[in-house]
Amino acid sequence: MIDLKALRDDPDTARASQVARGADPALVDELLAADERRRALLSSFEQQRAEQKELSRSIGKAAPEERQAVLGRARALAEQVKDAEAQADEAARELDTLLWQMANVVADGVPPGGEDDFVVLREVGAPRDFEAEGVAVRDHLELGEGLRAIDTERGAKVSGSRFFFLTGVGAQLELALLNMAMDKATAAGFSPMITPTLVRPAIMAGTGFLGAHADEIYHLETDDLYLVGTSEVALAGYHSDEILDLSDGPRRYAGWSACYRREAGSHGKDVRGIIRVHQFHKVEMFTYVSEADAAAEHERLLALEEEMLAAVELPYRVIDTAAGDLGSSAARKFDCEAWLPSQQRFLELTSTSNCTTFQARRLGVRERTAEGETRPVATLNGTLATTRWIVAILENHQQADGSVRVPQALQPYLGGRTVLEVQA
RNA sequence: GGAGACGUCGCAUAGUCAGGUCUAGUGCGCAUCCCUGCUAAGGAUGUGAGGGUGUAAGCCCUCCGUGGGUUCAAAUCCCACCGUCUCCGCCA
Numbered sequence: 068m069i070d071l072k073a074l075r076d077d078p079d080t081a082r083a084s085q086v087a088r089g090a091d092p093a094l095v096d097e098l099l100a101a102d103e104r105r106r107a108l109l110s111s112f113e114q115q116r117a118e119q120k121e122l123s124r125s126i127g128k129a130a131p132e133e134r135q136a137v138l139g140r141a142r143a144l145a146e147q148v149k150d151a152e153a154q155a156d157e158a159a160r161e162l163d164t165l166l167w168q169m170a171n172v173v174a175d176g177v178p179p180g181g182e183d184d185f186v187v188l189r190e191v192g193a194p195r196d197f198e199a200e201g202v203a204v205r206d207h208l209e210l211g212e213g214l215r216a217i218d219t220e221r222g223a224k225v226s227g228s229r230f231f232f233l234t235g236v237g238a239q240l241e242l243a244l245l246n247m248a249m250d251k252a253t254a255a256g257f258s259p260m261i262t263p264t265l266v267r268p269a270i271m272a273g274t275g276f277l278g279a280h281a282d283e284i285y286h287l288e289t290d291d292l293y294l295v296g297t298s299e300v301a302l303a304g305y306h307s308d309e310i311l312d313l314s315d316g317p318r319r320y321a322g323w324s325a326c327y328r329r330e331a332g333s334h335g336k337d338v339r340g341i342i343r344v345h346q347f348h349k350v351e352m353f354t355y356v357s358e359a360d361a362a363a364e365h366e367r368l369l370a371l372e373e374e375m376l377a378a379v380e381l382p383y384r385v386i387d388t389a390a391g392d393l394g395s396s397a398a399r400k401f402d403c404e405a406w407l408p409s410q411q412r413f414l415e416l417t418s419t420s421n422c423t424t425f426q427a428r429r430l431g432v433r434e435r436t437a438e439g440e441t442r443p444v445a446t447l448n449g450t451l452a453t454t455r456w457i458v459a460i461l462e463n464h465q466q467a468d469g470s471v472r473v474p475q476a477l478q479p480y481l482g483g484r485t486v487l488e489v490q491a
Numbered sequence: 492g493g494a495g496a497c498g499u500c501g502c503a504u505a506g507u508c509a510g511g512u513c514u515a516g517u518g519c520g521c522a523u524c525c526c527u528g529c530u531a532a533g534g535a536u537g538u539g540a541g542g543g544u545g546u547a548a549g550c551c552c553u554c555c556g557u558g559g560g561u562u563c564a565a566a567u568c569c570c571a572c573c574g575u576c577u578c579c580g581c582c583a
Contacts, residue, residue: 106542106543106544109542109543109552110543110544110551110552112552113542113543113544113551113552113553114543114551114552116551116552116553117550117551117552119563119564120514120552120564122563122564123511123563123564124511124512124514124564126511126563126564137563138563139563140563141563141564142562142563143563144563145562145563145564310501310540433540439522439538441540441541
């Protein structure tokens, strides 16, 4: 959630942020009004409560003859206090409801607008000229089937649409990718983590995923648990309600987990193959860092993502996501999109968000300052590899006969294999 | 699934049966200072979180796993829930 004090001091920035996101700036003024109301009612309650406590204490030592009179007054006061408390509570609830509706304030420099208003920061690597090479481009599913690596038909039979099996070399390829990502993260100082994929409502809400896109999330009614769409959720919850010591630097984690997405709003989109699926695997970087160092950490996560993309030799571009396409928790987001030869377009492979103190406030993650005070930390996350990367790797490294070249950096993770051969 | 024990301000604990200076005590740890001096010890003071108010010093409120309830008054009594541990059963 946003910082109420900052909102009070500088409502214009918050209003501008709402406008950039395409959200309603009036929410800011509703918040200010609700905050003022809450503080007034709280002060009133606290004053009456102090009075009541004092009177109540005097009963124990009151002389027997005046006891009844004091008791009578105390009873009346108790009624009054109960009423004042109810009013203060109600005002606090109203404020809270508004507070949880408000998305993070976007960072300076984020392009305003919606999904299509991103800014391309750079393009790296050139797409192959398949025509010149004499290669008739196959899409990832055709390639995957030829390699006996992907089986979507049986995925549908067993689990429904948007499910699949990775078979044989396909399974090995995913493990290779994810292991390489874990190694890379570990080398960069991230602690490897294998996280729960079912989380409590408070954790899911704290990360900001239960807002506008709540229908994207699987919910297990019987147990009131949510299936995570990314290990970010579990990693953000990991230090919830804790006060961290970040004086030795940020806490960095690399989460390995299955991820689940309902894809409720994407009927008919990316229905072929494994581009958009209900379940996949991902290695996710997650950092807890002092707010002042958050922007630098964001660059660091982005750099690691680009290193991974370079390691698997994919042409890609980096985009600065527009305000309206940011998640509610993010103040800024960079996506890396790989070139997809079969569709002649870019496909998102990584996404790194700076959530500033937004998630930390909701989840109660703070740090101890040098002065001994507490303050909310900043949280950031970024993708290091996912099942979807297989799509881009197969397509970009395909050869004329339907076999696929293995990028050099990946070869050690595939037993030294240099080519994935077509299977009979 | 059954039976039981437990959940207190970093850690360890007192307090709960008998509701009222508990305005949560003590030890350890930690911080500052003092004394002294030689691989250290002793003493003093301070030391949870969140919030309201105030220029400030300060004053005040909330929190004893969570949420309700009883009462003038709840760490303490009642109810529900959550979590941890032990034993039994069942399943992998």
